Amino acid sequence: MGTDPVQAERRTNRRGGDPSALDLHKVAAARLWAAARHPYLASALFASTVVAVPELGGASVDEAWRLYVDPEVVDEWTVAELGSLMVHHTGHLVRDHAGRARTLGVDHARAADWALAADAEINDDLVHPDLRLPGEVVLPATLGCEHGRLAEEYINLGDFHMPDRAHPDEPGCGSGADAQPRPWELAGDAGGGLPPGERELLACQTASRVLDYAKSGRGRVATGWQRWAEERLEPRVDWRRVLAAEIRKGITTVAGRADYSYRRPSRRAGSSPQVVLPALERPVPEVAVLCDTSGSMEDADLAKVLAEVEGLLRGVGVGRSSLRVLAVDAAVHTTRRVTSASLVELVGGGGTDMSVGIEGAARLRPRPSVLVVLTDGMTPWPAEAPKGMEVVIGLIGAEGGTGGGQVWATPAWARVVRVDHAA
């Protein structure tokens, strides 16, 4: 490409003019290069406007999808290198690494580590043989991790710190990757910045293109992209319906247990078949609700969800008189029978440990047979299911389980429902 006479001439001409002028032909060629190899990224690639920043020393993106490039560095890079970087940066944008960094509470001190984790998440999916990322390519293995996971996991699992990335002169990947604003970044919609709604739309559109492309068989889509797209497009179901169904299943399981033991053939029934045994009266199971009142939960959110859960429980036959609510953070604070969810005093506000709460619930008399846990998921859980108690976890907030710099997995022995209280 360096020997292409047209290209050589254009470079000479440009050099004779404004040194800060950006080689727009190369930018256009790089976009086409990227879109040809990753067709599902085309809309996203073309939605990013390019802003020239002399002396930047590289390329970065901001949260409004602007791509900043140093014109001199663009001159040095090949079309393939610039195109590869565009694919990489588009990955940061459509995967909302900035928003996720904020959700995780990544501060300035941890931004460099997060950026590396985000790079690792993207780069292991950029398997195209033509890919030519300039400089060192960060992969999960670079961080001592296995591939195919998310940045949230890499930042916790990885044993790494690269101080050179935190250097203030180093553009890194920009605020579009780590939510830390850079001095050269524009504000608002200046320079073609996209409003949040449009970014959201483009991310959704990209996700559906990824799945279409994978289905069409026209080419290979990395599994990481496919998983991302599936999660992004997961249809939003009404959590109330799902939670009610799970609570009902829990109640049925408990009632079924009682039913089964009662139905065991008895010698008495066998010897005198004319004896009619009394019909089994299904007991209304004891239900308790455990509320996570740790600092990470908003009281208003919790009260709203709790009120709705109370309604759900009434709908499945659990009367107010048999409902108990516990407020839990790292200790069990209050237990009381409630006549209304609004009467529950939410106390606490420390760290969370739902193991303590579940133990507390198991000590209640009568012992609850169904336990509904309302939490944001930022808590450790007991390794084993509490004996004889069906547990339904209502995970509040879209990012349940990630936060405070850690990822908490909900236990496999519980029924888990994501509760989107805003919906």
Ligand SMILES: [Zn+2]
């Ligand atoms: Zn990056």
